[in-house]
Amino acid sequence: MGWKRKDLLTIAELSIEEIELILTTAESLKEVGGRDIKKVPALRGKTVVNLFFEPSTRTRTSFELAAKRLSADVINFSPSTSSVVKGETLLDTARNIESMQADIIVLRHSSPGAAEHLSRFVQSSVINAGDGWHEHPTQALLDVYTIKEKKKEIQGLTIVIVGDVAHSRVARSNIVALTKLGAEVRVVAPPTMLPLYVERLGAKVYYQFEDALNGVDVIMMLRLQRERLGQALLPSIREYAKLFCLTSERLRLAKPDTIVMHPGPLNRGIEISPAVADSPAAVILDQVTNGVSVRMALMYLLSGAA
Amino acid sequence: MNDTLSNHTPSSIVCIQGGTVIDPGHVNGRADVLIQDGRIVEVGYPLKHSIEQDDSVTILDASGWIVAPGLVDLHCHLREPGFEYKETIQTGSDSAVAGGFTSICAMPNTKPVNDNAAITQFMLTKGQEAGKARVFPIGAITKNSDGEELANIGELVGAGCVAISDDGRPVMNSLVMRRALEYAKAFGVPVVDHCEDLHLTDGGCMNEGVVSTELGMPGIPDASEEVMVARNLALADLTGVCVHLAHLSTARSVELVRHAKAQGLPVSAEVCPHHFSITEEAVRGYKANAKMNPPLRTDEDMQALRQGLVDGTIDVIATDHAPHALQEKQLEFDTAPFGIVGFETALPLTLRLVDDGVLSMEQALDKLTRAPAQLFHLPVGSLAPGSLADMVIFDAKEEWVVDPEQFQSKSRNTPFGGMTVKGKVKMTLVEGRLVYDAR
Ligand SMILES: [Zn+2]
Numbered sequence: 001m002g003w004k005r006k007d008l009l010t011i012a013e014l015s016i017e018e019i020e021l022i023l024t025t026a027e028s029l030k031e032v033g034g035r036d037i038k039k040v041p042a043l044r045g046k047t048v049v050n051l052f053f054e055p056s057t058r059t060r061t062s063f064e065l066a067a068k069r070l071s072a073d074v075i076n077f078s079p080s081t082s083s084v085v086k087g088e089t090l091l092d093t094a095r096n097i098e099s100m101q102a103d104i105i106v107l108r109h110s111s112p113g114a115a116e117h118l119s120r121f122v123q124s125s126v127i128n129a130g131d132g133w134h135e136h137p138t139q140a141l142l143d144v145y146t147i148k149e150k151k152k153e154i155q156g157l158t159i160v161i162v163g164d165v166a167h168s169r170v171a172r173s174n175i176v177a178l179t180k181l182g183a184e185v186r187v188v189a190p191p192t193m194l195p196l197y198v199e200r201l202g203a204k205v206y207y208q209f210e211d212a213l214n215g216v217d218v219i220m221m222l223r224l225q226r227e228r229l230g231q232a233l234l235p236s237i238r239e240y241a242k243l244f245c246l247t248s249e250r251l252r253l254a255k256p257d258t259i260v261m262h263p264g265p266l267n268r269g270i271e272i273s274p275a276v277a278d279s280p281a282a283v284i285l286d287q288v289t290n291g292v293s294v295r296m297a298l299m300y301l302l303s304g305a306a
Numbered sequence: 307m308n309d310t311l312s313n314h315t316p317s318s319i320v321c322i323q324g325g326t327v328i329d330p331g332h333v334n335g336r337a338d339v340l341i342q343d344g345r346i347v348e349v350g351y352p353l354k355h356s357i358e359q360d361d362s363v364t365i366l367d368a369s370g371w372i373v374a375p376g377l378v379d380l381h382c383h384l385r386e387p388g389f390e391y392k393e394t395i396q397t398g399s400d401s402a403v404a405g406g407f408t409s410i411c412a413m414p415n416t417k418p419v420n421d422n423a424a425i426t427q428f429m430l431t432k433g434q435e436a437g438k439a440r441v442f443p444i445g446a447i448t449k450n451s452d453g454e455e456l457a458n459i460g461e462l463v464g465a466g467c468v469a470i471s472d473d474g475r476p477v478m479n480s481l482v483m484r485r486a487l488e489y490a491k492a493f494g495v496p497v498v499d500h501c502e503d504l505h506l507t508d509g510g511c512m513n514e515g516v517v518s519t520e521l522g523m524p525g526i527p528d529a530s531e532e533v534m535v536a537r538n539l540a541l542a543d544l545t546g547v548c549v550h551l552a553h554l555s556t557a558r559s560v561e562l563v564r565h566a567k568a569q570g571l572p573v574s575a576e577v578c579p580h581h582f583s584i585t586e587e588a589v590r591g592y593k594a595n596a597k598m599n600p601p602l603r604t605d606e607d608m609q610a611l612r613q614g615l616v617d618g619t620i621d622v623i624a625t626d627h628a629p630h631a632l633q634e635k636q637l638e639f640d641t642a643p644f645g646i647v648g649f650e651t652a653l654p655l656t657l658r659l660v661d662d663g664v665l666s667m668e669q670a671l672d673k674l675t676r677a678p679a680q681l682f683h684l685p686v687g688s689l690a691p692g693s694l695a696d697m698v699i700f701d702a703k704e705e706w707v708v709d710p711e712q713f714q715s716k717s718r719n720t721p722f723g724g725m726t727v728k729g730k731v732k733m734t735l736v737e738g739r740l741v742y743d744a745r
Contacts, residue, residue, distance in 0.1 A: 012520070090638060111638035112522040113592030132640065134522025172522055195519040196527075231508075 003301040007119045007126040011137045011177045019177065023145050025297035026290070032069055033292060043072035043303055049097050050076045052108040052129070053090070058264055059129055059139075062288070063106045066295035072303075075100070090114060091121055098122045104299055107131070125302040127295075133167050138298065139263055140173035142291040144181065146283055147218055149290070150259050155182035160212045160254075161203070162244060163222030163271055164193040164233075170263045171222055175201045188212035189244070192233040209244055213253040221246055221262045221271050237270060247273045251281060259283045318343045320738050321357055325368030325699060329375060329689035330672035339373060341695040344737035349689050366740075368699050371732055372667070375675040375687050376408025376439075376696035377653065380576060381473070381498075381552055381624035383645070384410070384441070386432060387425065388417025393629040393716045395429060398649075399438035401627070401715035403734040403742040405649035406698035409679070409686045410439050410627075414446040415474035421446035421457040423465035430466050438741045440696070442468040442684060444498065447486045451475040454482065456489055463493040468682045471498035473552060478504055480537055487547040496574070496682055498550045501534035501559070502526075502600070511640050513586040513601040521592070523640065526601050528556040535559045539566045539573060548572035550681065553626050555581045555600035557610035564619040574681050575614070576624040579655035580646060580721070582611045588721050594635045594642035596721040598628070612664050615673060622678040623670075625652045629717030647715045651708060653700065654727035660702075661728065667702070695738040704730040 003021060011019075032040055048067040050060050060076060067074045079093055090109065097105060105122065107115050108129040115128035130136040144154060151157055159178055165171040165187045178185050179202035187198060188206040199205055206212035213219070224240060234240050246260065260272070260282045268274045276282060320341040327337040333349055340347040340355055348355050357363050384398040393401075395412075402410045412429060414420030420429065426443045433441025445462030449455045451472040459470055470490060476499060477483045483499070490497050507530045512518050514525020531554070538549045539562060554560060554575050563575050580598060585605050588596040596602060614620035628645025635642050656674060659665045665673075679687025686696050708725050710718040734742035 091636060109638070111640045113640075114638050117592055117638055132522055133524070169522060172520075196514055196525065197516045197519050200516050201519065 005302070007115070008137055008298055008302065009116045009119060009126065009128045010135045011140050011173045011180070012135070016180060019141070019144065019181065022141055022294065022297050022301065023148065025301060026145055026293040029296045029300065030293040032296070033289065038069050039071055040069065041071045042300055043067065043070035046072045046103040046303055047101055048072045048074050048104045048106065048299065049100070049102040050074065050106045051094065051097060052076070052078045054108050054110050054130070056108055056130070059108065062291045063129060063295050066292050067299060069292070070296055070299055072299070075102075090118060094118050094122055098124050104302055127298060127302070130169050132169065133172070134169055135173045136169040137173050138291070138295055139170050140177040141298075142287055142294040143174055143220070143261060144177050145290045145294050146261065146287050147259070149286065150283060151217060154178060157183045157217040158186070158215055159183050159218040159220060160186040160188060160216045161220045161222065162188050162209065162212070162246065163224060164228060165189055165198060165222070166193050166195040167225065167228065168222050172201070174220060175203050179203070186212050186216070190234065190240070209250060210253055213250060216254045217258055219246060219251070219254060219258055219260045221260065223263065223265065224267055224271050241270045245269070245271060245273055246276050248275050248279070251276055251279070261287060264288070318738065319357065319362065320364045320366065320695070320735070322366045322368050322373055322697070322699065325371050325373040327373045327689065328668055328671050330668050330676045332688070332690060334668050339689065339697070341738040344695055344739070346689050346691055346693045346695050348691060366699070366733065371699050371701050373697060373699050374671050375689055376698050376734060376736065377406045377674045378409040378678040378684060378687050379407050379625050379627065379649070379652070380411045380622060380678045380682055382410050382412055382627035382648065383415065383629070384412040384429070385629060386416065387428060392631050395432035395441060396436040397714065397716040398627070398629070399433065399436040399441065401647070401649045401713060402439040403736070404714040404731065405651070406653050406700060406731040406734055407649055408439050408696035408698070408734060408736050409442060409684055411442045411444050411468060411682060413444050413471060413473045415451060419446050419451050420444070420467070421449050421451070421462070423461045426462055426465035426467055439736065440686065442682070444469045444471050446470065447472040447477055447497065448482060453477050453479055456482070456486060459489055459493060459495070463495050467495065468684060469496040469498050469550070471500070471552070473498065473500040476500045476502045476504065476534065480541065483538070484541050484545060487541055487545040487549065491545070491547050494683070496548060496550045498552050499534065499538050500552045501531045501538060503530045503533050506530035506533065511597060511601075512589050513603050515586060515604060517586045517589060521589070526599070528558060528603070531556055531600055532558045532562065535562050539563070539571055542566070542571050542573050546572065548574060551575040553578045553581065553600055553624065554611065554614070554620065555603050555607060557607045560610045560614040560619055564614070564617070567619060574621045575619065576622045577611050577615065577620045578624060578626045578648065579652045582608055582615070583655045583658065584721060592639040593721060594637065594639050595646065595719050595723070597639060597642055597644055598626070598646055599644035612659065615659070616664060621673070621681060623652065623656055623673040624678070625649055629715050630719050631717060635719045645719065647710070647713060647717055647720045650713050650715065651720060651722050651727065653731060654729040655722070657702060657729035658727070695735060697735040698731060699733040700729055700731045702729050704728065706730050
């Protein structure tokens with residue numbers, strides 16, 4: 001099959017075939033990263049704009065590297081959100097950017113639906129690099145890619161997502177992607193950090209970390225955001241770490257060949273112990289590497305280079 | 307008796323002929339309506355009064371149409387003073403009469419807030435200048451609607467406010483609400499509360515449920531409304547003063563009010579057409595025109611609201627007409643303001659309840675005319691002889707497609723654009739004067 005979409009806004013909208021196409025394209029582009037000259041001319045003459053209304057050096061750098069490896073021109077644009085009312089400038093900013101003949105706009109924004117909203121107003125392709133609590137589809141794609149790399153098939157795996165699912169776009173995109181591809185997905189967190197009806201997304205709900213680890217192939221940790229304190233979601237970081245930190249002892253409750261993932265940046269000692277983060281089970285750096293390949297694949301497909 | 311109406315003030319005699327008159331509780335059938343000097347003289351067929359068939363009498367042909375008292379809206383936002391780019395009292399009254407409304411009660415969340423006689427008088431004057439619907443201001447409960455000190459309620463009522471409310475910024479402090487109810491007792495005005503616990507809402511912008519979870523959108527739980535409904539019922543019991551509960555949206559709210567009414571508590575309640583017509587599903591695609599407060603809920607809630615109308619738990623239908631400018635509704639969903647244009651779709655949406663067999667035509671019109679007028683003690687909502695000749699004449703069968711570009715309102719924010727509806731306003735009269743004519 002060929003690629004037909006103008007934008008990549010959500011995992012929810014993708015068919016299994018489209019996900020597979022992105023992953024196989026990423027596979028064929030991955031070897032570029034191993035070359036001496038890490039560049040192919042696929043997007044020569046095209047312009048990619050990274051429009052980040054929320055700071056995220058990691059994600060932005062990954063997109064930037066991906067675009068550059070495809071020989072695109074890259075502009076990074078980070079409107080200062082402190083000086084303007086939130087959201088006030090999204091459409092105006094994006095229209096300005098479009099008038100610079102941007103072929104692809106990579107958008108990170110704090111509002112759920114911001115990428116979908118933007119896509120209705122601009123001709124450029126829009127890649128959702130995170131919209132509020134809603135979705136972070138390229139993160140889920142790179143996670144799926146990484147799991148397939150280690151486990152071959154998603155179908156039949158048991159995967160647990162640990163932490164603040166309610167406020168996590170990474171969790172939402174992964175629940176949707178992994179259930180779509182046939183995995184059993186569990187979520188475990190304090191009930192204050194699970195959204196209403198999360199089971200309707202296809203996840204099994206646990207409150208005790210130990211119970212949720214039994215028989216799992218993949219442990220996906222979420223980053224604890226410290227601003228959640230003070231919102232009556234948690235009594236303290238200390239109590240959270242006591243109950244939900246992935247330690248070596250807890251890791252032993254999962255399958256012996258389980259892998260540990262984390263979207264970064266890590267809060268060592270809070271959601272993940274240094275020993276686990278640096279253990280052979282951790283594939284966190286593979287996720288970073290694969291992120292570039294997956295994002296290259298997407299830009300390649302969206303630019304019509306396929 | 308067979309009087310002939312004198313025509314020494316010729317232009318002041320209007321006769322509406324050929325229609326079906328529905329004056330809830332009084333008339334329901336084929337009848338003509340005779341008006342002189344802005345007041346109803348007679349409703350009947352054939353008329354007992356004879357009129358001289360000359361050009362000094364205005365004959366309005368209503369054949370095939372329904373003639374009813376002008377619609378009465380207890381809850382709208384006219385935005386003036388302060389937000390004239392969204393709506394003015396002029397454009398709001400134009401919009402009202404286009405929707406068949408002849409009396410509209412304007413919420414005080416203007417800038418400045420209607421918490422003093424000067425603003426009330428300003429609104430009344432603007433309403434008269436507009437010359438369309440009757441504008442009845444609602445005063446604030448607390449100064450600047452800050453929820454702390456009582457507004458000068460006596461002064462507001464004296465200046466012409468028909469009710470008090472801090473709609474838009476609900477009174478969170480239960481002691482202040484208690485005192486407001488007690489204080490208002492002396493003036494006999496209804497106290498209207500927008501029931502919402504802002505702590506529970508916590509920045510939410512749509513119903514908290516399956517759809518909000520899928521969309522990653524902060525949700526407003528049912529409980530946010532229900533805990534305040536329960537609080538207000540307890541305060542109504544404590545003070546003996548009627549609380550009017552604005553725009554109920556959840557099944558449990560209806561159940562709480564039903565129970566309270568069965569116990570004889572003084573309480574009345576309203577529902578908005580959008581809440582009994584569509585659900586949270588309308589938000590999908592992050593459609594800011596489906597963003598309102600209270601939010602669109604679930605199908606179960608919608609059915610419960612309809613049932614509440616049927617059994618009288620919910621007394622009236624109110625629009626919560628809340629216009630916003632295009633640039634505001636083009637913001638991201640969580641940033642866009644709450645509210646929809648209500649006047650021009652309220653009647654056809656209510657008539658869907660008749661088509662669906664939920665209410666009879668007379669019951670439906672009662673919730674839009676007699677019942678609201680009675681709740682706020684307004685001198686309208688009836689076609690009895692001597693009443694003000696405020697009327698709507700509509701074709702209950704005509705189908706049309708809602709086109710926001712055609713709205714009389716200054717704003718266009720509606721989730722009903724493109725929907726085919728049934729029931730079209732043909733004429734609206736205020737005090738016998740044709741203020742809207744779409745024949
Ligand atoms: Zn309200």
